[in-house]
Amino acid sequence: MINLHNVSKSFSEFRAVQSVSLSIGEKEIHGIIGASGAGKSTLLRLMNLLEIPDTGEVEVNGRLLTRLNGKELREERKSIGMIFQHFNLVANKTIYENVAVSLKLAKYPRKKRRERVLECLQFVGLASYADKYPAQLSGGQKQRVAIARALANNPQLLLCDEPTSSLDPNTTAEILGVLRDVNRTFGVTIVIVSHEMDVIKSICNRVTVLADGKLYETLTIEPKGIRIIDGDPESFVKQLTEDGELNNA
Amino acid sequence: MPEVLVHYQMEIWQSISETFIMVGVAILAAVIIGLPVGTLLFLCRKGQLFENSIVFSSINLVVNVIRSFPFLLLVVFLIPFTRLVIGTAIGTAAATVPLSIIAIAHYSRLVEQSLLDVPRGVLEAAVSMGASVREIIFKFLFVEARSGLVLGLTTSIISFISYSTIMGVVGGGGIGDFAIRYGYQQFKTDLMMYMILIMVILVQFIQFTGTTVARLIDKR
Numbered sequence: 001m002i003n004l005h006n007v008s009k010s011f012s013e014f015r016a017v018q019s020v021s022l023s024i025g026e027k028e029i030h031g032i033i034g035a036s037g038a039g040k041s042t043l044l045r046l047m048n049l050l051e052i053p054d055t056g057e058v059e060v061n062g063r064l065l066t067r068l069n070g071k072e073l074r075e076e077r078k079s080i081g082m083i084f085q086h087f088n089l090v091a092n093k094t095i096y097e098n099v100a101v102s103l104k105l106a107k108y109p110r111k112k113r114r115e116r117v118l119e120c121l122q123f124v125g126l127a128s129y130a131d132k133y134p135a136q137l138s139g140g141q142k143q144r145v146a147i148a149r150a151l152a153n154n155p156q157l158l159l160c161d162e163p164t165s166s167l168d169p170n171t172t173a174e175i176l177g178v179l180r181d182v183n184r185t186f187g188v189t190i191v192i193v194s195h196e197m198d199v200i201k202s203i204c205n206r207v208t209v210l211a212d213g214k215l216y217e218t219l220t221i222e223p224k225g226i227r228i229i230d231g232d233p234e235s236f237v238k239q240l241t242e243d244g245e246l247n248n249a
Numbered sequence: 250m251p252e253v254l255v256h257y258q259m260e261i262w263q264s265i266s267e268t269f270i271m272v273g274v275a276i277l278a279a280v281i282i283g284l285p286v287g288t289l290l291f292l293c294r295k296g297q298l299f300e301n302s303i304v305f306s307s308i309n310l311v312v313n314v315i316r317s318f319p320f321l322l323l324v325v326f327l328i329p330f331t332r333l334v335i336g337t338a339i340g341t342a343a344a345t346v347p348l349s350i351i352a353i354a355h356y357s358r359l360v361e362q363s364l365l366d367v368p369r370g371v372l373e374a375a376v377s378m379g380a381s382v383r384e385i386i387f388k389f390l391f392v393e394a395r396s397g398l399v400l401g402l403t404t405s406i407i408s409f410i411s412y413s414t415i416m417g418v419v420g421g422g423g424i425g426d427f428a429i430r431y432g433y434q435q436f437k438t439d440l441m442m443y444m445i446l447i448m449v450i451l452v453q454f455i456q457f458t459g460t461t462v463a464r465l466i467d468k469r
Contacts, residue, residue, distance in 0.1 A: 048377055050373065050376060050377060073379075074379040074380070074381060075379060076379070077376075077377060077378065077379035078378065078379040080377070082374070082377040082378075084370055084373070084374065086368070086370050087370075088368070088370035088371050088373065088374035089371075089374075090371055090389060090392055090393055091371075091393060091468060091469040092392050092393055092395060092396075092466070092467070092468045092469060093392060093468075101378070101388055102378045104388070105378050105379055105380050105384060105388075106378075106379070133468040134468075135468060135469055146374075149378075159377075
């Protein structure tokens, strides 16, 4: 699905990604983890050329993105979905319009748009929010809208840049559930960048560890499932005492 | 109705219409030229989509130079240019030229500032969805910045009214010129006060409308 050949990217003096080669297979949920500043986000952003590599080649879905002209690249990007830590919805557009805009950009037939938008909102469980504005939604709901927007054009690849890093643990579990469903239902390849080990361990089946802009190791793991944390106060007490260090006196 | 107003009502209506013409043309210039110039200024800034320091510095310099002129001197300085464009440097039509120039410089700067308030991430999302520059501007940038653009235009319009009051120097007329010639210079202080009152009401109305519209279209 994705092949990076020796890609490097520097920002003035800082070498964010240094000669990384990586292959990500179809229908994988591929995690990228590393300390902050390790180049995780930059590596992800190289996959749809939001960052243009200084050297090296980026191949997605059999096409060498690094060899395309502007118009061809824009076309390719329409089949690569992306979601962000801060959702990046258009605050002055309704939920419906936020999803519809990606269809408009892709020249999706006008008559079928409405149906497709509602279908996508249905999938993320927000069909009844179509006429609301992002400001009226919670963080988790905004991320669901962003997922609906990214899925609207039936992409084969979904890039997720710290998708749960500004969400609480419950909502994180929900969003991870949605991402796993996207992968299972539509066979979409997913790449997730996260600094949270739990997130990576819960749904990824292959993981790349980055350190100082270099690929440290890529390994195959067994996803250990999403841990649902309930909001029950007793569960908080239990978690607090789990390590047996609570002194009740 | 006070007698002095009744007596001068023809002249007053005339001067109001002159002000409307001058300010109206300035608004058109601000929207038709100032908006694109301000957008270009934003897009060419460091770190933005069209990053281009030569284009940015040139436009930036021109805008700053125009805005640093005391307006009265700009009007005088532009007389040859006005004569070239309009055929005369005297009258209401001629007065619209320097007003439009300052309008473009003034509004483009406010446009640039409003666009800077749009979160970078939104534009990045647009790029990731394969939007062209044109689509990014019209479907994302302007949509997200719209209330700032309206507030900026409101501020600009009020400045244009203020600038228009000195167009009497080139025979442009207008409420301000009328207030000076008939009110101040002929010692009709009451007439001058009435003219000031008209301008206060006008400015209040414009500010109220601008603020209301900006609030209604802001869903952030």
